Amino acid sequence: MAAIDRPVAKPRPVYLNLFAIRMPLPAVVSILHRASGALLFAIGIPLALCAVQNALVSQEAWAQMRVNLDAPFPKLVVIVLAWAFIHHLLAGIRHLLMDAHVGVELGGARRSAALTLVLSVVLTIAIAVRLW
Amino acid sequence: MTPHRIVVGAHYGWRDWLAQRVTAVVMAVYTVLLLGLLLWFGGLDYAAWKSVFGNDAFRIATFVFMVALLWHAWVGVRNILMDYVKPAYVRLTLQVLVIGVLVGYAGWTIQVLWGGK
Numbered sequence: 656m657a658a659i660d661r662p663v664a665k666p667r668p669v670y671l672n673l674f675a676i677r678m679p680l681p682a683v684v685s686i687l688h689r690a691s692g693a694l695l696f697a698i699g700i701p702l703a704l705c706a707v708q709n710a711l712v713s714q715e716a717w718a719q720m721r722v723n724l725d726a727p728f729p730k731l732v733v734i735v736l737a738w739a740f741i742h743h744l745l746a747g748i749r750h751l752l753m754d755a756h757v758g759v760e761l762g763g764a765r766r767s768a769a770l771t772l773v774l775s776v777v778l779t780i781a782i783a784v785r786l787w
Numbered sequence: 788m789t790p791h792r793i794v795v796g797a798h799y800g801w802r803d804w805l806a807q808r809v810t811a812v813v814m815a816v817y818t819v820l821l822l823g824l825l826l827w828f829g830g831l832d833y834a835a836w837k838s839v840f841g842n843d844a845f846r847i848a849t850f851v852f853m854v855a856l857l858w859h860a861w862v863g864v865r866n867i868l869m870d871y872v873k874p875a876y877v878r879l880t881l882q883v884l885v886i887g888v889l890v891g892y893a894g895w896t897i898q899v900l901w902g903g904k
Binding site for chain 2: 689692693695696700701704707708710711712714717718744747748750751754
């Protein structure tokens with residue numbers, strides 16, 4: 656009996672070069688959802704607890720916190736966390752809509768991904784402008 | 788007759804999937820509530836802040852929010868660790884650390900909400 660012809664194995668990439676891959680917009684939203692979630696867990700929660708704690712102690716503690724926040728680096732941290740929160744919230748709402756079969760087709764998914772990215776940046780800029 | 792037996796899977800994946808969505812909705816509702824109340828009481832000044840958090844019902848709501856947040860964070864961070872940290876002992880160590888941090892956040896929340904009284 657003749658040996659079965661096996662297809663010659665094609666050369667496969669041995670690693671994935673993230674800089675060579677052009678990610679579609681929904682993938683960008685997805686990885687930023689993950690990154691923003693990690694950021695909120697590691698920095699967002701403790702800073703928010705710190706802020707609420709100060710805010711509830713006394714008027715002086717509140718005033719002191721406002722003075723501490725009135726510098727470029729703390730403002731930058733607040734703005735980055737605001738972006739993380741807004742992006743995570745909007746991407747989450749997009750997720751829930753897709754669970755309900757809204758916008759699951761390719762065109763809709765791309766449009767909602769673009770909307771999520773743009774809206775989160777626009778809202779973050781609005782907060783940054785008010786803060787600065 | 789075929790017995791009604793589930794042959795594969797531990798099924799905690801589906802439970803986590805649902806928990807992630809229910810906690811997300813709880814947090815979204817709380818966020819709208821907090822922003823609405825702060826606007827109602829006149830923005831981000833000390834008086835508004837104090838009136839919002841001075842209310843006992845709102846403190847309970849905040850606690851519910853935090854429980855949802857910590858649960859949500861556990862599902863999310865655990866997924867990240869399962870995806871990127873391959874050696875089992877490193878992953879287990881990190882997971883235990885994350886649980887410790889989350890329990891710590893919960894204790895801190897109770898202290899912030901009711902410690903001053």
